Amino acid sequence: MKAIFAVVMLFAPIVLVAQRNLGTRATESGGPLMPEQAAYDVTFYSLDLTVNPADSSIAGSVTTYATIVHPIEWFVLDLDTVFTVTATTGGSPSADIDFLEFERRGSRIWIFLGQTYQPGERVRVRVNYHGRPRVAARPPWVGGFTWARTPSGEPWISLSCQNDGADLWWPCKDHPGDRADSVALRITVPTGLVCASNGKLLNVTDNRNGTSTFRWFVSTPINNYCVNISIAPYRTVDTLYTSVTGEKFPVTFWVIPEDYHRGVKHMPLFLKDLRFLEERLGPYPFRADKYGVVHTPYLGMEHQTLIAYGNEFRLNEFGYDWLHFHELAHEWWANLVSNADWKDMWIHEGFATYMEALYREYLAGDTAYHGFMEGIRKRIANRKPVAPRRATTSTEIYFFPPDYTHSDTDMYYKGAWILHTMRYLVGPQTMNRFLRRMAYPDPSLERVTDGSHCRYVTTADVLRTVELLSGTQFDWFFDVYLHQPQLPKLVTELNGNELILRWVVPDNLPFPMPVEVQFGENRIGLDMKTGVARLLLPSGITAIVDPDNWILKAAD
Secondary structure (H helix, E strand, C coil): CCCCECCCCCCCCCCCCCCCECCCCCCCCECCCCHHHHCEEEEEEEEEEEEECCCCEEEEEEEEEEEECCCEEEEEEECCCCEEEEEEEEECCCCCCEECCEEEECCEEEEEEEEEECCCCEEEEEEEEEECCCECCECCCECEEEEEECCCCCEEEEEECCCCCHHHCCCECCCCCCCECEEEEEEEEECCCEEEECCEEEEEEECCCCEEEEEEEECCCECHHHCCEEEECCEEEEEEEECCCCCEEEEEEEECHHHHHHHHHHHHHHHHHHHHHHHHHCCCCCCCCCEEEEECCCCEECCCCCEEECCCCCCCCCCCCHHHHHHHHCCCECCCEEECCHHHCHHHHHHHHHHHHHHHHHHHCHHHHHHHHHHHHCCCCCCCCCCCCCCCEHHHHHEECCCCCEECCHHHHHHHHHHHHHHHHHCHHHHHHHHHHHHCCCHHHHHCCCCCCCEEECHHHHHHHHHHHHCCCCHHHHHHHCCCCCCCEEEEEEECCEEEEEEECHHHCCCCCCEEEEECCEEEEECCCCCEEEEECCCCCCEEECCCCCCCCCCC
16 A cells, blocks of 8 residues: 655744643633523623722622523622622612622622512622732633733733633623623723723723723623723824724724834734725624724733734734734624634634634735645644534633643634635635625624624534535534544555545544545546545556645544
């Protein structure tokens, strides 16, 4: 038996999230919902907090407004055990606020409503609390507050909580499947510091007691982990951007004073990234609020309308900042389109990663595109399904068992490769339509800014969309690549002048993946519906199987 498989390696430096041992474990977020939390739907959060850099503490209240889905007597919220709850109040939004009894049961607050609320009724619950939040051990992967200092010694405070959940700093229903329709934030900080946050800045009040209060309002649905604050003596780089829709909206970069001029220089690059993504995916989703970037002392995160940026203004050989581009792509793939369970997180990370491959193709052509894909290919571990069928927690999806301290990046790189192979099957034009349809399922939604364009998606939605646009069944493709971990292996054999190709697939799953073969000046696509194909080669000709390396498969 002689292997005929050949691959052309196109190397280009890739700087992305690497598999790593974080040395510590994030707290849990998500997973199957307990009945008491499945019984209500959050509509609005109002955060009123004071941040005190002097002792690294926060204090204040959070009010949750919810609509009852199933009869409920106990209202259960999540909150980290480091905080002390001093009071809970609430009741119907149309009635006076009453003091409510509560119990702390581990990381949950059980609040007795005093009566049984029925489906369709509304309730509000306020929690007063204080304490010192966890210090981020490895931000943004293991989160918490980062109490840093600027080069001049001023407070530089940031927050990260994607893997841990927003209950790391405020009481909430800590599950990706229940985004509030809107959020208000009232954040008080020492005078001289600036609080950047999500949405639109309504006003700033000088309290004449050494503090200032910043009021922000988020007008669209937002993931809990995306609600964020960053605090420093920021300066702002401001511009007005014209969207592909013709609408104008503000773009602001909050940057520490020492790097202000670097921020000014970087702003045009941010706008270039924004233009590319708008042209490929449709308009920036949050035009009613803003696009914001905030300078942070950790690498970055996709906080809605307030991208955390800490890549030290580095550009790659293609002239863009990969960190900013990746986090900006999440405004579509995470914030416009969101998973309702962590098991579908590959839609956030895989799609955002694949957009960078398309960006390199746009900037530098096919070689740059394939070079990017080759660069991330060797980082795929294939130890867990990218999209498990059962509900999972953030820890289960982002880390490897048993200790859950080693990060699993397959949702990024394998997810992107799955889209790369999908493009091979459907062609570039259908792939472009697919990506835009996934972001905006109806073109009329591209003009919407009131939040009704934001939606949840699942892996099943991805399957339905690609089947609709391609007119081809893809269930076999998803079963092999997404729902189990191992890759199919393409076995090649040369028997005289006859080339024999055979797919060896985990659990003998169907896998009719066609394969291109190049020999001499000729290239042919072989039908593999039965899992086997044969090709008679001219004498003395060497064949190259999958010459452009489109197919995600096991290495020899």
